[in-house]
Every structure is written in structure tokens, then in C-alpha cells.
Amino acid sequence: MPATLIRCFICLALAFAVTACEQTPAPAEQEAATSSVSIDHQKYTLDNGLTVILHQDTSDPLVHVDVTYHVGSAREDVGKSGFAHFFEHMMFQGSKHVADEQHFKIITEAGGSLNGSTNSDRTNYYQTVPANQLEKVLWLESDRMGFLLEAVTQEKFESQRDTVKNERAQRMDNQPYGLVSERTAEALYPSGHPYSWSTIGYVEDLDRVSVDDLKAFFARWYGPNNAVLTIGGDIDTEQTRAWVEKYFGSIARGPEVEEPEPRPVSLKQDRYVTLEDNIHLPLLQITLPTVYARHPDEAPLDVLADILGGGKTSMFYKNLVKSGQAVQAVVSHPCRELACEFQMVALANPGQVKQLSTLEDVIQQTLKEFEKRGVTADDLARTKAGIEAGTVFGLQSVAGKVSTLAANETFYATPDLVSDDIRRYNEVTADDVMRVYHQYVKDAAGVVLSVVPEGQRELAAAAQNFTLPARDIPDYGAAEYTAKPVSDSVNRQSVPQAGPAPVVTVPEYWQRTLPQSIDMLGVTSMETPTVTLSINLEGGMLLDPEGKEGTAYLTALMLNESTANYSNEEMANALAQLGSAVNVSAAGRYTQIYLSSLSKHFDETLALLEEKLLRPAFLEADFARLKARVMQSIQQQQKSPGQLASRARDTVLFGEQNRVSMPDEGTLASVRAITLADIKAFYKRYYSPAKASVVAVSDQSPKRLTNALSFFEQWQGEDYTFPEFASFPAHDKRTITLVDKPGAVQSALYVVKRAMPYDATGDYFYARLMNFPLGGGFxxxxxxxLREKKGITYAANSSFIGGKTLGWFEVSTDVKWQDTATAISAIFDALDTYRENGMTRNELEFMKNAFTLSDALEYETPTSKARFLRQLMAYDLDDDYRSQQLEIIRTVSRDKLNRVAREQLTTSRMQVIVVGDKEKIMTQLSSLDIPIVERKLVAD
Known part of the structure; x- marks a missing residue:
């Protein structure tokens, strides 16, 4: 589903510090832990205005560094959109003492991860590295804060301008629903309002500006006095203070920056806008202007949004989704620094809804129903439980805590707002919710956006009555800027040496045997009072009956519906009031039953899991609704170039007669054939303890968890086997498989071949090491x-992907349609050159450091610990497999890996998959002198 449809509840990203214990907390202690509401930190300001926040957390040997600049697209001038995002890219292109592309290389080689992000109000750059690499990160960040402009060249400017255009094409112009947010902003905000254009900007603006415009933007906004440096993790605070002063203290202040004033808007009448798009499911989005972030009415509006459209307990779910008129319906209240929006979204089921005006009517009727019904005690209880659970789960990573401190300081000059956030949401009353409903929602004018399939404007909720006025671009003249030199005695010419490498050990885990001989692995972690548990049933889609592919997927969905003792809504309400989650899903080889809860609510949550697993109701109404939703989703996926490319890849690799060549959810024909009787039969046969395993990460003792899962005694079921695979296609020559996607502005590409399945220390592991310099990192x-030199893509990579029995090698990218053939030729040139000449000595050392040092980041959160346990169980790995891998990495020779390259990268039989506009690209493809086979994957 498009990102615009992801439910956005009260995005608090809360976190705080707790004291670790050595035994399972008693319930009273758990209550005290969850009511702790402070993030321990130190805050101070350097003479140049740089705000510094330090948070010490010694639970894992890593540090997270975040530099947030209070500049986003809202600081841009009309006609110069996209600058803030453009500079996010430029800040990775080297600075005075850091060569081109070296920021990524240095951090990756140090075993870390890094990225940057831009939104309308801020830009941030962040790195997570082993604790001994902190000085190196501060050196890098200070160099691009104080010494960037000297390294900004016309060549880099042109390269990154191409990259940004490719990113826009991939994420917006070539994606279904990709332009929804941009069209909404244009209609909701007046011309010139800072939120009236998208963060990524307009292509014509990017084409218009010069490198001097970009430099002037940096000089205006990227000074230390407009930045917050936040450092968290296993740090020595005094040493960290000294390093911060050393590297940042001498950087000159930038121009003074005034805090922006909120600029909420209002409309006098509804603005109807129609967007034709390459979609199957029409979408209706109603956007009403409200307040601004941390306005007193923000919290009650958030609660109102959750009541109306926050999941299965909501009125939108009842009236739109459960009725079958919408595939999905959500309400959210996203807030930004200058303004907030109340958004009501419904994705139509075209099998029942012929015009979006029908959904608009149902939404208005739902609002009237809410006005009559009012706010219940359950409504408020769910909200408060969600806040508490979000707070505790925010503890699970240093990055989460650092990000919270950084954002709060940037926008509100107060890093720790956790207690204030909890207070303001807990104080929301029913009267508050009704008041904001009447003030901002009832009969309010907004933007009504209809997204309809191309050529079907008649489906819109109403005829378009708003036209975006012509853009009035001022003549700004030549850009002017002053770059302030940095004068200090710091030796910035060489990369600081890392300290002693931290000692990293895999999580200490325990093993138990549950009733029905089910194996359980667990990690006892006292960092947060939470439980993460999953029950894994091997088989998944491999067990689907022939001709009814998608049965496993649909069965899992049915287990999330009504049970013998709970209606759909009652189950959702019970979980929401605990702040817990229990979800069943089927993907690939496994069906998973997942649980997360606060420890104090574990027993109640586990009882709900037991109810779902052992007593599903399998109601005909639930089945009909979910089957229709899956079929509509499949039709929508046929509009996505990426989905089509993945489907074509799997078919080419494994043949149409094998289950693994089809999506988890099946095809239109196979899902159409599935009956409720099939679902019941699949559940009875394959929801069995015979091939089940359990992993758990929590503050609970092994005995406590084992006793809690004693209900497995009731779980009955026989063993089962997996069907054999049919023969796979034998490719004796290179071929292009072309899937026509009329109107595509990019071509989605794969170059693939079958390869070995997963192993921890054998051929597959060596192939992954070999591939890293070729396509395994930035x-x-x-x-x-393809990205930096040729400027034809946003990203390109290669990888070996291995499962328990199957594996393959792939190169994947999305490129400008004009450069489709160029990209294919470049990929084969890269593969052939690497196969013939192998990796260099520098590439070998780079790979060894990146793979070895990154261990410090591997096991931080409960999720990562659970992933480690599942890996152990799924592949029956030795307890010390990670030590064996590290020894291989330390000792492997270049000759060994180059032999692997020669064995694995023979390109003569590799297959090419292209999803693009045939009319535009066929001439290019024909020039490659590779046979072309056209394949149709879109059902009529």
C-alpha cells in the first residue's frame, strides 16, 4: 500500500531511562518502571551557538550521533524548492578534509550505519557506530559543518542533481499514489506558504538553480547556531565533551536564525481536486486544516483521529472496511511545526463502489454518527494504553532516544518532553475531543482529493473546482554568500584513530522444551519491561494446495479476525486497552504468530494469543471481506513497476509451475478459487505444533515463560511434509524478459541467476563476502x-539471497527510461570486470572491517535478538557460528574470494528482467543484441 495510507497515530517516539535489574520485576516494580518519565541527559551550548546533548547508555557497546539542522523545505524560497533535500545529498559528497564518497566508506568500514533525512522543518544526519569510533564520527560531522563549501564543485552539483531527479522519479512520479501529498499541499496551502511544495521539490526548480544558489543556502542555514548535536550510548561524557569542543568549537557562527512562527491555514469552501494515476483502487482523501505542533488542541485532535479511524476499533473500519466498501480506511492528524492536517482516507473497493462520492457520503454519515454517539471510556483507555506502551518500547534503541532528544530540542528547546507528552494526552477528556470535533472537523472546508485510474475522471467525488495558480517565480539575481573560514589548531588532515575495539558477545540465550515437544529459545533482557515473542510454523506458502495459491496467506489473515469468544472489534479493543499486539502473518516459508506487550500485561495478552491460535471463528462474512480485499490488493500491485519486476524475476528463476514463483498472496485466479472450507482445512492440517518453534526476548525468567505457555498442551495436530519442487527453467543463454508498463518514467531492472541456499560458513557465506565490494554497500x-558516475539511478545493488532450500543472485535498480540499455550494459561490464580481475586489496580490507566491526550493532534491540534466535533455530546453526564467521572473515584471502567470483559471476546465462514502457525502450533493448521475450503478468 502507498505510504500515504500508513496509519499515523500519536507519533510520540517516546523514550526514557530505566535501571536494569537482575531478576524478573514484581508487578509493582513493573508499574514503577513504566511510569518513569525522564531521559537522562546533559545539555550545554558552545560559544558558537551549537547546542549539545549527551545521553549515556552503557547497555550496548555502541553510540548514536545525530546532527539536526533547523532547516527543511519550509525555509526555501519560492522557485527554489528542494534545496534542503538537495543538500542532504551534497553533505555526503565530501568536504575539505574528507574525499568524495568517503563519508559512507569511513562509517561502513568502521562497522557502522549512517543516513540522513529531510522533511519540511529539519534536516538530520545520523550514524550508529561501535563505541570506539565516536571521535571519528565527530571529526566527519564537524568537517561537513565547517568545511563543506570548499569541496562543493559544479561536477558534484550536477551529479547529485541527477540523483535527486532519479529519487523523485522512483518515489513519486513512477509510483502509484506517489503524487498524493504534493497535490494535497498545493491545494491546501496558499501560493508561497512554506508547506505548499513537497520536500523533494519540483524538477523545474532543480533545473533552474546553480551551484552558487546551493552554496548560498548552505551558508545561510547550516551554521552551528542553527544545529543540535546529540550523542547517546556507551560514552565517557567528559571525553565526549572534550572531543566536541575540539572539533566543533572553532566553527564560526552562521547568520542569526529566528524561530519560525506557526502558519495554520483555513479554507472558506471545499476544494475538489482530481488526480489521474496508474492505479486500480480509487482513493479519496479529505484533508482539513487544523492547528500546529504542540498547540493545546493537538492532543485531543490526535485522540479524535484514533477514535474515528485508528484500526479495527474505529468507526471508519466499521462503516467503510467491514461493510466492504473500502479496502482500507484510516484517519490521522499529522502535525508539523507550522501547521497540522486532519486527514480522512479511504481506499475504495471498486467491486462495490462505483464513484468516490459514495465514500464521501459514508464518511459524512460516520461523522454524524460519532457526533451522536460521543466519546466512550474505552476510546480514552485505548489512547492512554497506546501512549504508555509506545513510551516503554521507545526505550529499546539508543537511536530512538537520541532522535527524541534531538527533535524536541530543535523545535521546542527542551530535549526531554516525555512526561509532558504523557501528561497532555492523559489529560484529554471526552469534552475536549467533542470540542475539537465541532471546531475543526464538523462542516469544515478542506481539500477533497480523488485519485482515479487514468481516463476515469468521472469516478471522482465531484468535478474539480480548484486549479493551481501559475507559479510566480521572482528574479532573485545572482546568488551571494559569505563562507566564514575556520581558524583552529586541530589537525583535520587525517582520520582519528579508533579506540580499543569493544568486546561484543552474542546474546546469552537459554533453551527449553514446551508441551508437544516444541523447542523454545529465549534471551532474558532487563533493559525494558517488555515481552517480544513469536511462534513460528514452518511451511507457509509452500503448503498451499495447487491451484489455490494464497491459502496460507489468507488463513493467517483469518486468524486476525473473529474468534469463538471475541468479535473482531472486541479482540482489537482488548489488545488496544493493553497497549499490546498479537498478529498472525504468512510470508515465504513461515507462518508467524507474533506478540508484543508490556510485561505487566503479558498474561492478559497471552490469553488473547491463545484465543486467536486455538479458537478462530472462521466466519463467512470475515472470509468474504478479506478475500475481496486480497484480490483488490493483487490488482493494485499489478500497477507497481517494482512488484511486477519481482514477480517476473521469480517466474524466470523458478518457473511458473512452482509455488515459489508466485507472490505469497497468490494470483487473482488462485485466490478466486479458495473457499472457506479450504481455509478451515488448511488450519486443521498445518496449524500444528509438529513443526512449531518459539523465540522470546523479555525481562521474564525462563521458568515464568515456560509456565505461561503451558496451554500448548491443548494444541493438537499431526506432522506434515513439504511437496517437492518441480524442475526449474534451464537457461542456456542470456535473455531479456520484458514486461510492458505503458507510461513508466523509469525502467525497473533485475539481472539474476539461481545460486546456492543459505549457509552460515560455507559457499553462500563466502559469496556474500565476495559480493560486498561489487554491490553490497553504498x-x-x-x-x-550507475548513481554517482552516470547519474541514471537513485540506487543500485547486488546481493546473494538464500533461504533454507533455494537461493539466487541479483542485481537490481530503477533507472531513467532513456538509459535502460546503458544500465544493462554497465551492469554486465561491472560483473565481467569483477569476475576477471577480482577485488582489490583495499576492497578486501574494507570488507573485512565492515563485516567484523559491525557486530557491536547486531544485538541491541529485542527485535534484533529475536532475529538472531530465529536464525539459530531455522537453520540449526552451531552455538558458535558467529565466531566461526568472524574467523573466516579475518583469515579469508583475496585469492579465495576471487575464485568465488569466477565461479559465481559467469554472466553468459544470467537473465535480465525489464519492466518499462515498451514503446519507449524497445529500440534501446534491441541494440543490445540479446534475445527479448515479452511476458504479460497483468491479469485482464
Whole structure:
């Protein structure tokens, strides 16, 4: 589903510090832990205005560094949109003492991860690294804060301008629903309002500006006095203070920056806008202007949004989704620094809804129903439980805590607002919710956006009555800026040496045997009072009956519906009031039953899991609704170039007669054939303890968890086997498989071949090591060639992907349609060159450091610990497999990996998949002298 449809509840990203214990807390202690509401930190300001926040957390040997600049697209001038995002890219292109592309290389080689992000109100850059690498990160960040402009060249400017255009094409112009947010902003905000254009900007603005415009933007906004440096993790605070002063203290202040004033808007009448798009499911989005972030009415509006459209307990779910008129319906209240929006979204089921005006009518009727019904005690209880659970789960990563401190300081000059957030939401009353409903929602004018399939404007909720006025671009003249030199005695010429490497050990885990001989692995972690538990049933889609592919997927969905003792809504309400989650899903080889809860609510949550697993109701109404939703989703996926490319890849690799060549959810024909009797039969046969395993990460003792799962005694079921695979296609020559996607502005590409399945220390592991310099990271050969040198893609990578029995090698990218053939040729050139000449000595050392040092980041959160346990169980790995891997990495030779390259990268039989506009690209493809086979994947 498009990102615009993801439910956005009260995005608090809360976190705080707790004291670790050595035994399972008693219930009273658990209550005290969850009511702790402070993030321990130190805050101070350097003479140049840089705000510094330090948070010490010694639970894992890592640090997270965040530099947030209070500048986003809202600081841009009319006609110069996209600058803030553009500079996010430029800040990775080297600075005075850091060579081109070296920021990524240095952090990756240090075993870390890094990225940046831009929104309308801020830009941030962040790195998570082993604790001994902190000084190196501060050196890097200070160099691009104080010494960037000297390294900004016309060549880099042109390269990143191409990259940004490719990113826009991939994420917006070539994606279904990709332009929804941009069209809404244009209609909701007046011309010139800082939120009236998208963060990524307009292509014509990017084409218009010069490198001097970009430099002037940096000089205006990227000074230390407009930045917050936040450092969290296993730090020595005094040493960290000294390093911060050393590297940042001498950077000159930038121009003074005034805090922006909120600019909420209002409309006098509804603005109807129609967007034709390459979609199957029409979408209706009603956007009403409200307040601004941390306005007193923000919290009650958030609660109102959750009551109306926050999941299965909501009125939108009841009236739109459960009725079958919408595939999905959500309400959210996203807030930003200058303004907030109340959004009501419904994705139509075209099988029942012929015009979006029908959904608009149902939404208005739902609002009237809410006005009559009012706010219940359950409504408020769910909200408060969600806040508490979100607070505790926010503890699970240093990055989450650092990000919270950084954002709160940037916008509100107060890093720790956790207690204030909890207070303001807990104080929301029913009267508050009704008041904001009447003030901002009832009979309010907004933007009514209809997204309809191309050529079907008659489906819109109403005829368009709003036209975006012509853009009036001022003549700004030549850009002017002053770059302030930095004068200090710091030796910035060489990369600081890392301290002693931290000692990293895999999580200490325990093993138990549950009733029905089910194996359980667990990690006892006292960092947060939470439980993460999953029951894994091997088989998944491999067990689907022939001709009814998608049965496993649909069965899992049915287990999330009504049970013998709970209606759908009652189950959702019970979980929401605990702040817990229990979800059943089927993907690939496994069906998973997942639980997360606060420890104090574990027993109640586990009882709900038991109810779902052992007593599903399998109601005909639930089945009919979910089957229709899955079929509509499949039809929508046929509009996505990426989905089509993945489907074509799997078919080429494994053949149409094998289950693994089809999506988890099946095809239109196979899902149409599935009956409720099939679902019941699949559940009875394969929801069995015979091939089940359990992993758990919590503050509970092994005995406590084992006793809690004693209900497995009631779980009955026989063992089962997996069907054999049919023969796979034998490719004796290179072929292009072309899937026509009329109107595509990019071509989605794969170059693939079958390869070995997963192993921890054998051929597959060596192939992964070999591939890293080729396409396994940002600084890999393929990505640097296609993205940085040629400027024809946003990203390109290669990888070996291995499961329990199958594996393959792939190179994947999305490129400008004009450069489709160029990209294919470049990929084969890169593969052939690497196979013939192998990796360099520098690439070998880079790979060894990146793979070895990254261990410090592997096991921080309960999720990562649970992933480690599932890996152990799924592949029956030795307890010390990670030690064996590290020994291989330390000792492997370049000759060994180059032999692997020669064995694995023979390109003569590799297959090419292209999803693009045939009319535009066929001439290019024909020039490659590779046979072309056209394949149709879209059902009529």
C-alpha cells in the first residue's frame, strides 16, 4: 500500500531511562518502571551557538550521533524548492578534509550505519557506530559543518542533481499514489506558504538553480547556531565533551536564525481536486486544516483521529472496511511545526463502489454518527494504553532516544518532553475531543482529493473546482554568500584513530522444551519491561494446495479476525486497552504468530494469543471481506513497476509451475478459487505444533515463560511434509524478459541467476563476502558507477539471497527510461570486470572491517535478538557460528574470494528482467543484441 495510507497515530517516539535489574520485576516494580518519565541527559551550548546533548547508555557497546539542522523545505524560497533535500545529498559528497564518497566508506568500514533525512522543518544526519569510533564520527560531522563549501564543485552539483531527479522519479512520479501529498499541499496551502511544495521539490526548480544558489543556502542555514548535536550510548561524557569542543568549537557562527512562527491555514469552501494515476483502487482523501505542533488542541485532535479511524476499533473500519466498501480506511492528524492536517482516507473497493462520492457520503454519515454517539471510556483507555506502551518500547534503541532528544530540542528547546507528552494526552477528556470535533472537523472546508485510474475522471467525488495558480517565480539575481573560514589548531588532515575495539558477545540465550515437544529459545533482557515473542510454523506458502495459491496467506489473515469468544472489534479493543499486539502473518516459508506487550500485561495478552491460535471463528462474512480485499490488493500491485519486476524475476528463476514463483498472496485466479472450507482445512492440517518453534526476548525468567505457555498442551495436530519442487527453467543463454508498463518514467531492472541456499560458513557465506565490494554497500562498484558516475539511478545493488532450500543472485535498480540499455550494459561490464580481475586489496580490507566491526550493532534491540534466535533455530546453526564467521572473515584471502567470483559471476546465462514502457525502450533493448521475450503478468 502507498505510504500515504500508513496509519499515523500519536507519533510520540517516546523514550526514557530505566535501571536494569537482575531478576524478573514484581508487578509493582513493573508499574514503577513504566511510569518513569525522564531521559537522562546533559545539555550545554558552545560559544558558537551549537547546542549539545549527551545521553549515556552503557547497555550496548555502541553510540548514536545525530546532527539536526533547523532547516527543511519550509525555509526555501519560492522557485527554489528542494534545496534542503538537495543538500542532504551534497553533505555526503565530501568536504575539505574528507574525499568524495568517503563519508559512507569511513562509517561502513568502521562497522557502522549512517543516513540522513529531510522533511519540511529539519534536516538530520545520523550514524550508529561501535563505541570506539565516536571521535571519528565527530571529526566527519564537524568537517561537513565547517568545511563543506570548499569541496562543493559544479561536477558534484550536477551529479547529485541527477540523483535527486532519479529519487523523485522512483518515489513519486513512477509510483502509484506517489503524487498524493504534493497535490494535497498545493491545494491546501496558499501560493508561497512554506508547506505548499513537497520536500523533494519540483524538477523545474532543480533545473533552474546553480551551484552558487546551493552554496548560498548552505551558508545561510547550516551554521552551528542553527544545529543540535546529540550523542547517546556507551560514552565517557567528559571525553565526549572534550572531543566536541575540539572539533566543533572553532566553527564560526552562521547568520542569526529566528524561530519560525506557526502558519495554520483555513479554507472558506471545499476544494475538489482530481488526480489521474496508474492505479486500480480509487482513493479519496479529505484533508482539513487544523492547528500546529504542540498547540493545546493537538492532543485531543490526535485522540479524535484514533477514535474515528485508528484500526479495527474505529468507526471508519466499521462503516467503510467491514461493510466492504473500502479496502482500507484510516484517519490521522499529522502535525508539523507550522501547521497540522486532519486527514480522512479511504481506499475504495471498486467491486462495490462505483464513484468516490459514495465514500464521501459514508464518511459524512460516520461523522454524524460519532457526533451522536460521543466519546466512550474505552476510546480514552485505548489512547492512554497506546501512549504508555509506545513510551516503554521507545526505550529499546539508543537511536530512538537520541532522535527524541534531538527533535524536541530543535523545535521546542527542551530535549526531554516525555512526561509532558504523557501528561497532555492523559489529560484529554471526552469534552475536549467533542470540542475539537465541532471546531475543526464538523462542516469544515478542506481539500477533497480523488485519485482515479487514468481516463476515469468521472469516478471522482465531484468535478474539480480548484486549479493551481501559475507559479510566480521572482528574479532573485545572482546568488551571494559569505563562507566564514575556520581558524583552529586541530589537525583535520587525517582520520582519528579508533579506540580499543569493544568486546561484543552474542546474546546469552537459554533453551527449553514446551508441551508437544516444541523447542523454545529465549534471551532474558532487563533493559525494558517488555515481552517480544513469536511462534513460528514452518511451511507457509509452500503448503498451499495447487491451484489455490494464497491459502496460507489468507488463513493467517483469518486468524486476525473473529474468534469463538471475541468479535473482531472486541479482540482489537482488548489488545488496544493493553497497549499490546498479537498478529498472525504468512510470508515465504513461515507462518508467524507474533506478540508484543508490556510485561505487566503479558498474561492478559497471552490469553488473547491463545484465543486467536486455538479458537478462530472462521466466519463467512470475515472470509468474504478479506478475500475481496486480497484480490483488490493483487490488482493494485499489478500497477507497481517494482512488484511486477519481482514477480517476473521469480517466474524466470523458478518457473511458473512452482509455488515459489508466485507472490505469497497468490494470483487473482488462485485466490478466486479458495473457499472457506479450504481455509478451515488448511488450519486443521498445518496449524500444528509438529513443526512449531518459539523465540522470546523479555525481562521474564525462563521458568515464568515456560509456565505461561503451558496451554500448548491443548494444541493438537499431526506432522506434515513439504511437496517437492518441480524442475526449474534451464537457461542456456542470456535473455531479456520484458514486461510492458505503458507510461513508466523509469525502467525497473533485475539481472539474476539461481545460486546456492543459505549457509552460515560455507559457499553462500563466502559469496556474500565476495559480493560486498561489487554491490553490497553504498561505495560498491555498481552503485558508484550507475548513481554517482552516470547519474541514471537513485540506487543500485547486488546481493546473494538464500533461504533454507533455494537461493539466487541479483542485481537490481530503477533507472531513467532513456538509459535502460546503458544500465544493462554497465551492469554486465561491472560483473565481467569483477569476475576477471577480482577485488582489490583495499576492497578486501574494507570488507573485512565492515563485516567484523559491525557486530557491536547486531544485538541491541529485542527485535534484533529475536532475529538472531530465529536464525539459530531455522537453520540449526552451531552455538558458535558467529565466531566461526568472524574467523573466516579475518583469515579469508583475496585469492579465495576471487575464485568465488569466477565461479559465481559467469554472466553468459544470467537473465535480465525489464519492466518499462515498451514503446519507449524497445529500440534501446534491441541494440543490445540479446534475445527479448515479452511476458504479460497483468491479469485482464
Amino acid at each position: 561505495n560498491s562498484r555498481i552503485n558508484l558507477d
